[in-house]
Amino acid sequence: MSNLKEVLREKINQHRPRTERLNDEFGDFVVDKVTIGQILGGMRGIKCLVTDISYLDPNEGIRYRGYTLPEVFEKLPRGKGAEMPYVEGLFYLLLTGDLPTLNQVEDLIDEFSKRRIVPRYVYEVIDAWPCCSNPMSIFSSAILAMSRESFMAKKYKAGINKMDLWEPMYEDSLNMLAKLPEIATYIYAKLYRDGKRIVGNPDLDVGANFAHMMGKAKPYDDVARMHFIIHADHESGNVSAHTAHLVASSLSDIYLSTSAMINGLAGPLHGLANQEVLRWLQDLMDKMGGETPTENEMKQYVWDTLHSGQVIPGFGHAVLRKTDPRYTIQREFSLKHIPEDPIFKYVDLLYKVVPPILKEQGKAKNPWPNVDAQSGVIQWHYGLTEYDFYTVLFGIGRAIGITANLIWDRALLYPLERPKSLTTDMLEKIVGVKPKAEE
Numbered sequence: 501m502s503n504l505k506e507v508l509r510e511k512i513n514q515h516r517p518r519t520e521r522l523n524d525e526f527g528d529f530v531v532d533k534v535t536i537g538q539i540l541g542g543m544r545g546i547k548c549l550v551t552d553i554s555y556l557d558p559n560e561g562i563r564y565r566g567y568t569l570p571e572v573f574e575k576l577p578r579g580k581g582a583e584m585p586y587v588e589g590l591f592y593l594l595l596t597g598d599l600p601t602l603n604q605v606e607d608l609i610d611e612f613s614k615r616r617i618v619p620r621y622v623y624e625v626i627d628a629w630p631c632c633s634n635p636m637s638i639f640s641s642a643i644l645a646m647s648r649e650s651f652m653a654k655k656y657k658a659g660i661n662k663m664d665l666w667e668p669m670y671e672d673s674l675n676m677l678a679k680l681p682e683i684a685t686y687i688y689a690k691l692y693r694d695g696k697r698i699v700g701n702p703d704l705d706v707g708a709n710f711a712h713m714m715g716k717a718k719p720y721d722d723v724a725r726m727h728f729i730i731h732a733d734h735e736s737g738n739v740s741a742h743t744a745h746l747v748a749s750s751l752s753d754i755y756l757s758t759s760a761m762i763n764g765l766a767g768p769l770h771g772l773a774n775q776e777v778l779r780w781l782q783d784l785m786d787k788m789g790g791e792t793p794t795e796n797e798m799k800q801y802v803w804d805t806l807h808s809g810q811v812i813p814g815f816g817h818a819v820l821r822k823t824d825p826r827y828t829i830q831r832e833f834s835l836k837h838i839p840e841d842p843i844f845k846y847v848d849l850l851y852k853v854v855p856p857i858l859k860e861q862g863k864a865k866n867p868w869p870n871v872d873a874q875s876g877v878i879q880w881h882y883g884l885t886e887y888d889f890y891t892v893l894f895g896i897g898r899a900i901g902i903t904a905n906l907i908w909d910r911a912l913l914y915p916l917e918r919p920k921s922l923t924t925d926m927l928e929k930i931v932g933v934k935p936k937a938e939e
């Protein structure tokens with residue numbers, strides 16, 4: 501049995517006094533100010549959330565528990581012959597802040613395996629969706645349906661001390677995470693394989709089992725591990741993480757909160773961008789009749805997209821101001837494994853032409869590629885050409901960070917989230933102007 505819960509309990513006991521002290525002694529300390537631009541501009545950059553799971557530096561990119569992504573890939577334990585580390589090891593790191601030993605990861609693989617059986621009614625919920633439905637909607641509903649399993653909801657009803665709420669949240673999180681690959685691959689089989697499903701293998705880790713259930717040979721197990729690890733967390737303010745945190749702040753259980761985060765992830769400005777990149781490139785390929793575009797043709801295509809009032813998918817970021825290290829890791833994998841892939845060549849060309857164009861256009865604060873510019877290409881290369889499904893893969897990965905965050909939210913007794921809103925009249929009064937019509 502995994503010792504993760506006991507390690508976590510110790511970490512929580514050590515951490516609680518830090519949060520209590522900040523709150524009790526420094527509760528009135530001013531950390532940031534808020535401008536009208538931020539209020540009207542999607543709260544960009546306001547420092548008003550706290551998480552210890554990951555931190556996003558605008559220039560360096562994401563750090564998980566203090567480790568850069570290259571460090572995470574180097575230091576986490578991996579299986580024999582595997583290029584990428586175990587996904588379960590990342591969950592251990594995100595939850596505890598400690599790099600696990602191989603033994604600790606193997607125990608956790610066992611723990612996940614024991615919890616992976618999906619209740620029958622979840623498959624029935626999935627089956628009830630019409631065939632051409634959005635896979636993210638189906639995924640969200642399947643997760644939502646499982647809230648009847650929530651241990652935390654049952655404990656709450658029975659009257660649990662709030663200091664202990666993190667424990668059922670932890671149990672729910674492991675139960676849910678273990679099932680997500682099973683649920684996702686069932687949805688894939690329903691939508692794109694006439695329902696022909698490959699049953700999971702309890703002896704495999706999450707990455708290998710996902711590859712197995714998708715019917716994909718090596719190195720797809722490593723592709724899955726890499727994909728889930730790089731998508732796991734991106735601090736607290738992004739739409740998916742923030743949605744989960746907000747919903748869970750009302751003490752909704754992990755299933756309700758994760759289903760909500762999946763809905764936020766499904767938007768084209770967030771997780772859907774990875775499939776948008778593919779759709780956009782396929783459109784260009786169709787126009788080119790299979791020929792590789794010249795640099796000038798590619799530039800023209802980018803400008804045409806911008807002139808038609810659309811964004812270039814896979815480029816830009818609300819926080820990052822350099823190339824996303826998640827992009828770089830996937831690019832290095834692609835250069836090693838799929839350098840001759842025709843779509844990779846398109847993506848490579850985009851890396852050359854898009855940033856100067858976005859700079860010249862002068863709108864995007866970050867002209868560099870983000871994670872989504874590369875991820876779809878790798879999936880496509882390994883035969884996962886149904887790009888509507890790509891955001892589901894993102895969702896499995898993101899759930900790892902979300903659960904770690906929400907367990908800690910309960911452990912540190914973070915309260916109901918409730919910011920204050922103002923009216924436009926009030927804002928005009930604050931800055932001392934009259935409504936335009938009255939001027």
Ligand code: HAX
Binds near residue numbers: 768866871
């Ligand atoms: N192409 C064209 N214009 C872009 C752009 C892009 N890739 N990125 C930003 N801009 C534009 C914005 O639309 C905005 O224009 P308006 O002033 O006309 O509204 C302007 O530049 C300023 O935007 P910004 O401050 O640089 O960026 P935001 O924080 O507002 O938005 C986005 C960040 C990621 C949503 C944005 O860069 C974008 O739409 N990118 C394309 C979609 C995409 O790749 N999304 C995935 C991001 C990573 C992620 O979360 N994955 O899940």
